[in-house]
Structures are given as C-alpha cells and as structure tokens.
Amino acid sequence: MKRAGWNAARALFPALRKYVFVNAAGGAPLARPVAEAGALYYREALEHGDAYWEHWLRRLEETRGRLARFIGASPAEVAFTLNTSHGMSLVAGALKGRGAVLTMQDEFPSSTLAWLNAGYKVKFLKPENGKYPVSLIEKALTKDVRILVTSYVQYRTGFRQDLEALGRLCRRKGVIFVVNATQALGAMPVNVKKAKIDFMVFSCFKWTMAGYGAAGLYASKEYLPDIKFPEAGWRSVASPENMDNKAAAMKKEASAVEAGCLHFPSIFALGAALKLLSGLGTTNIQRRIFELNDYLVEELGRMGAATATPLDRACRSGITIIKCRRAALAVEKLAKAGIMASARGEGVRISLHFYNDRRDIDALIKGLKRLG
Incomplete structure (x- = not known):
C-alpha cells in the first residue's frame, strides 16, 4: 500500500491532530466513521x-x-x-x-x-x-x-x-x-x-x-x-x-x-x-507496523536506548518496550508534551499502528531526548 493510502487513513483520526498516539496497546483513538x-x-x-x-x-x-x-x-x-x-x-x-x-x-x-x-x-x-x-x-x-x-x-x-x-x-x-x-x-x-x-x-x-x-x-x-x-x-x-x-x-x-x-x-x-x-487489509497493516517499528528501533539505537522486546521478525508485534527505570514518570512527562505512551514491563511501552507515521516517531524521539 502506498504512502498516500496510509495518509488518507490517518486523516480519519481527528485526535492525531492534537496528540502523538503511540499507545495502541493501551487504547487507540477512534476513526471518524467508527465514532459515527x-x-x-x-x-x-x-x-x-x-x-x-x-x-x-x-x-x-x-x-x-x-x-x-x-x-x-x-x-x-x-x-x-x-x-x-x-x-x-x-x-x-x-x-x-x-x-x-x-x-x-x-x-x-x-x-x-x-x-x-x-x-x-x-x-x-x-x-x-x-x-x-x-x-x-x-x-x-x-x-x-x-x-x-x-x-x-x-x-x-x-x-x-x-x-x-x-x-x-x-x-x-x-x-x-x-x-x-x-x-x-x-x-x-x-x-x-x-x-x-x-x-x-x-x-x-x-x-x-x-x-x-x-x-x-x-x-x-x-x-x-x-x-x-x-x-x-x-x-x-x-x-x-x-x-x-x-x-x-x-x-x-x-x-x-x-x-x-x-x-x-x-x-x-x-x-x-x-x-x-x-479495507486496508491485515497483511498490509502488519507490514506497515513492522516498517514503522524498524524505523523506531533504528532511531532508538542512534540515541543509545535499549529495548526489552524480542526484535527478530518471527516473534515481532506492534509493541516495543524501551528500557527505563522510572517509566511511569517518563510516560507522565511525555503525556504533558502530548505524546501518549504507557509504562509496562521493563520500561516505556511504544505501540505503533497503521495510522502512525515517521513524524510521530521523530516527535517521540525528541520527547525522550528531552527527558535526559
């Protein structure tokens, strides 16, 4: 599926204009036709x-x-x-x-x-x-x-x-x-x-x-x-x-x-x-999620962040755990910046869906860097 198709799907979610939602594993925003x-x-x-x-x-x-x-x-x-x-x-x-x-x-x-x-x-x-x-x-x-x-x-x-x-x-x-x-x-x-x-x-x-x-x-x-x-x-x-x-x-x-x-x-x-x-197709959605996760892991590696998630494709999902000792505090600070994530397992849980894009990941990385 081409980028234009994903952009059109993203446009169905009004909440994404206000927030960076990287928390599908917690609770996803609603698409307009779903709410209607x-x-x-x-x-x-x-x-x-x-x-x-x-x-x-x-x-x-x-x-x-x-x-x-x-x-x-x-x-x-x-x-x-x-x-x-x-x-x-x-x-x-x-x-x-x-x-x-x-x-x-x-x-x-x-x-x-x-x-x-x-x-x-x-x-x-x-x-x-x-x-x-x-x-x-x-x-x-x-x-x-x-x-x-x-x-x-x-x-x-x-x-x-x-x-x-x-x-x-x-x-x-x-x-x-x-x-x-x-x-x-x-x-x-x-x-x-x-x-x-x-x-x-x-x-x-x-x-x-x-x-x-x-x-x-x-x-x-x-x-x-x-x-x-x-x-x-x-x-x-x-x-x-x-x-x-x-x-x-x-x-x-x-x-x-x-x-x-x-x-x-x-x-x-x-x-x-x-x-x-x-309509989007679950195989296409899975592929989209994997592509976004690959970019996320690459960017986390650049900033020296460790993950607590098995990264081999055979057991990969939409969830990535970023190791963090004070995860609850980190999630609270991210939320104040409009970035919605969760504290689970060994750290901050990031869960990307098809409606996310690289801009969301870039905003998340900037938010994490500000945490120190």
Missing part, C-alpha cells in the same frame, strides 16, 4: 425510540458476520462480550473439570484470574530470554495439563507467539487451546482455523480501534454441541421471542452467552472498525 457508527444508534433512538429494534438486530448480525470473517470463523462460533475478562470467565466456567491450566508468566491478569477464581490448578511458565518458544511450552505440558492459555502477543514485552505451531502441538497432545488475542487483533492477521484455536477472547478498544464496550468470544463448533456456559438469559435460547421462562434449552451457538440485550452502539462501532481494517 456508534453515534448513529443514539440518533435513531432519539428520533424513533425503540421502533428500530429489528433493524438494530439485523445490524448486529451483520457485525457478527463481519467479525467472523475477520478471524476466519463462522457466525455461529462468534459472540459479543463486555471485555476480555468477561470472555475468559465464560470459557473458564464452561471448561471446569477438564484439568490443569498452563499459562505464561507474562500474561495480563485477564488471561489468568478467571481460571484461578474458578479453582483450576494453574501453572505459570517462565520465559526464555523474553520468549515462549513452542519447544519450551511442549516441555511444560505435563500429563495433568489439559488447557493451554496464552496471549497471541504479550503486553509486557511484545513477544508474538507462533499460533499455528502451537495449535498443532495442542492437537497432537489433546490439549484445549485458549488464546487472548487482544494485543494482536487488528494489527496482526488472525485465523482461528489455521491456528487450530479452540477458544479465543479479545477486547476491541486497542488495535481493533472500536472503543470501550465491545469485545468478542470465539468458540469452536467442535465444542458447541456439548459445552455449557456459566451464564444464561432470555436471549440464550434458540427462540427468545417466545419468552418461555420454563424452557432452559440453550442454543448450540457461541451467542448463547449473550444472555440479554447488548450494547448496540459499541457493537455498531466495532462493525465500522472492522470494515476499515478489512
């Missing part, structure tokens, strides 16, 4: 009340289909949730009694707390030079481990897992493969079938750029006929319009977890964000 899609619901409700109910339901299903295509799933395998923690809690509740869990030491709490709270035996795997190679994970898959929980991209380091190799390992070992895709979806291509993922959860306010309130759950059709999710409500059944308060036969789709009315504006915003991302 969410606001449209409120305008319709203002002018028409609830008369658009059926229209909203159709739009919701259109978004479900768009999300399913985006991750390589079928609509029946996709559900909308509140956030990653909610989705992971649903999966943990549904798999209770299946065995011990293996997860990574660097995981965000959303990946792990649901399993601990549900009473699972959880084993934490230490990284090897900041990485979790498949060979290391295979050695840790003891006989009692029946569930593997990992992020596609680790939030503290930016390490990107080889999902397809890990999926093949899990199938060979008979281990249930659960993925937190929050730090990758929208930035890196994700295909649940190619990676042989059994369950995947993700929030959509980071790299997917849909704002807070929209999140998703993927459950493989192989599990849907027999699985029992821990939550249910009037919209969990096949025919919710019947409003039968005695029929507890849940539908055999992932959307059974959508127990009641959903937050339409967040989901409609997600639909617009997915349309934007699909």
Whole structure:
C-alpha cells in the first residue's frame, strides 16, 4: 500500500491532530466513521425510540458476520462480550473439570484470574530470554495439563507467539487451546482455523480501534454441541421471542452467552472498525507496523536506548518496550508534551499502528531526548 493510502487513513483520526498516539496497546483513538457508527444508534433512538429494534438486530448480525470473517470463523462460533475478562470467565466456567491450566508468566491478569477464581490448578511458565518458544511450552505440558492459555502477543514485552505451531502441538497432545488475542487483533492477521484455536477472547478498544464496550468470544463448533456456559438469559435460547421462562434449552451457538440485550452502539462501532481494517487489509497493516517499528528501533539505537522486546521478525508485534527505570514518570512527562505512551514491563511501552507515521516517531524521539 502506498504512502498516500496510509495518509488518507490517518486523516480519519481527528485526535492525531492534537496528540502523538503511540499507545495502541493501551487504547487507540477512534476513526471518524467508527465514532459515527456508534453515534448513529443514539440518533435513531432519539428520533424513533425503540421502533428500530429489528433493524438494530439485523445490524448486529451483520457485525457478527463481519467479525467472523475477520478471524476466519463462522457466525455461529462468534459472540459479543463486555471485555476480555468477561470472555475468559465464560470459557473458564464452561471448561471446569477438564484439568490443569498452563499459562505464561507474562500474561495480563485477564488471561489468568478467571481460571484461578474458578479453582483450576494453574501453572505459570517462565520465559526464555523474553520468549515462549513452542519447544519450551511442549516441555511444560505435563500429563495433568489439559488447557493451554496464552496471549497471541504479550503486553509486557511484545513477544508474538507462533499460533499455528502451537495449535498443532495442542492437537497432537489433546490439549484445549485458549488464546487472548487482544494485543494482536487488528494489527496482526488472525485465523482461528489455521491456528487450530479452540477458544479465543479479545477486547476491541486497542488495535481493533472500536472503543470501550465491545469485545468478542470465539468458540469452536467442535465444542458447541456439548459445552455449557456459566451464564444464561432470555436471549440464550434458540427462540427468545417466545419468552418461555420454563424452557432452559440453550442454543448450540457461541451467542448463547449473550444472555440479554447488548450494547448496540459499541457493537455498531466495532462493525465500522472492522470494515476499515478489512479495507486496508491485515497483511498490509502488519507490514506497515513492522516498517514503522524498524524505523523506531533504528532511531532508538542512534540515541543509545535499549529495548526489552524480542526484535527478530518471527516473534515481532506492534509493541516495543524501551528500557527505563522510572517509566511511569517518563510516560507522565511525555503525556504533558502530548505524546501518549504507557509504562509496562521493563520500561516505556511504544505501540505503533497503521495510522502512525515517521513524524510521530521523530516527535517521540525528541520527547525522550528531552527527558535526559
């Protein structure tokens, strides 16, 4: 994709006129069409009340289909949730009694707390030079481990897992493969079938750029006929319009977890964000992110800054950690200069998306130099 195309995409984000946003891993700014899609619901409700109910339901299903295509799933395998923690809690509740869990030491709490709270035996795997190679994970898959929980991209380091190799390992070992895709979806291509993922959860306010309130759950059709999710409500059944308060036969789709009315504006915003991302192409977006990260690392090297992120392309993501002892203070000072970053892991976390450009990186480098 040519520079003019990226410049046109950047122009969709009004916040970029005021700030240098290098914090997609924390929370991305909204594109104008995404904000407008969410606001449209409120305008319709203002002018028409609830008369658009059926229209909203159709739009919701259109978004479900768009999300399913985006991750390589079928609509029946996709559900909308509140956030990653909610989705992971649903999966943990549904798999209770299946065995011990293996997860990574660097995981965000959303990946792990649901399993601990549900009473699972959880084993934490230490990284090897900041990485979790498949060979290391295979050695840790003891006989009692029946569930593997990992992020596609680790939030503290930016390490990107080889999902397809890990999926093949899990199938060979008979281990249930659960993925937190929050730090990758929208930035890196994700295909649940190619990676042989059994369950995947993700929030959509980071790299997917849909704002807070929209999140998703993927459950493989192989599990849907027999699985029992821990939550249910009037919209969990096949025919919710019947409003039968005695029929507890849940539908055999992932959307059974959508127990009641959903937050339409967040989901409609997600639909617009997915349309934007699909139009640009996730392969193009990944390539753009890698190009920007290469320039960032080059400039950091020139100023003598060290990183705590695996830099080889095979495990690269959109996240770069700049080593810094007083990261929180550095991030605070950068914010005062209009540069939005995060303090994570061993330092300042920089997360570049397609809407960034070299000018953002140059401004960041100048800001870092001013910190001394």
